[in-house]
């Protein structure tokens with residue numbers, strides 16, 4: 248049977264998007280998801296997202312990495328599925344939906360999506376990096392020359408190394424541009440390579456930079472290889488709440504495979 252799909256991207260983090268409200272997609276077929284995400288033999292994407300019905304909220308998001316496995320929260324994917332829900336006529340300007348890390352509120356205006364992320368109460372500080380979970384696990388490390396880095400090699404060493412090993416982490420390398428602007432390059436677990444942008448990653452970077460005292464601003468611009476994202480938050484005690492990830496979410500094309 249032919250599968251209808253849509254392709255979306257949010258600052259170059261790209262997704263195969265499937266309307267699964269009739270539950271026709273085989274969610275246990277890891278190889279099929281991997282094939283659809285393959286850039287040479289399939290459609291090509293960093294991940295695949297199913298939009299499903301939900302009893303209490305507007306819809307449910309189910310996210311798979313390009314390796315075919317269901318994974319933790321995807322921030323850019325979350326912004327893209329909001330644009331997809333609007334395209335399908337499920338929502339208008341605001342929404343509440345469920346993802347693997349809980350419920351999310353979002354707002355959409357033209358191609359611009361603001362997505363509320365889960366509160367973060369724990370940030371672990373080490374000599375060379377910080378670690379936090381913004382829906383997905385993130386290692387955040389400052390670097391003086393981002394462009395000189397081999398992200399795939401350095402990211403993979405950290406992702407598979409101690410203490411992360413098989414369960415892994417995403418790895419973000421960061422350079423400070425100014426008090427409210429940082430450049431970020433991310434190695435993504437499950438893609439096992441650099442992606443052009445990572446939404447939970449830049450969220451982690453914004454909070455980590457505030458936590459480390461690199462900025463006292465609460466509206467941060469993050470330059471990724473695929474464009475600019477913004478993150479706003481409130482700081483209370485040692486934790487962060489009212490966290491919003493803001494940026495474009497674009498439908499690229501529709502197809503069948």
Ligand SMILES: N[C@@H](CCC[C@H](N)C(=O)O)C(=O)O
Nearest residue numbers: 318321322323383445446447
């Ligand atoms: N691209 C994502 C992160 C997706 C999840 C990640 N690969 C993982 O397995 O942790 C984003 O925009 O947040």
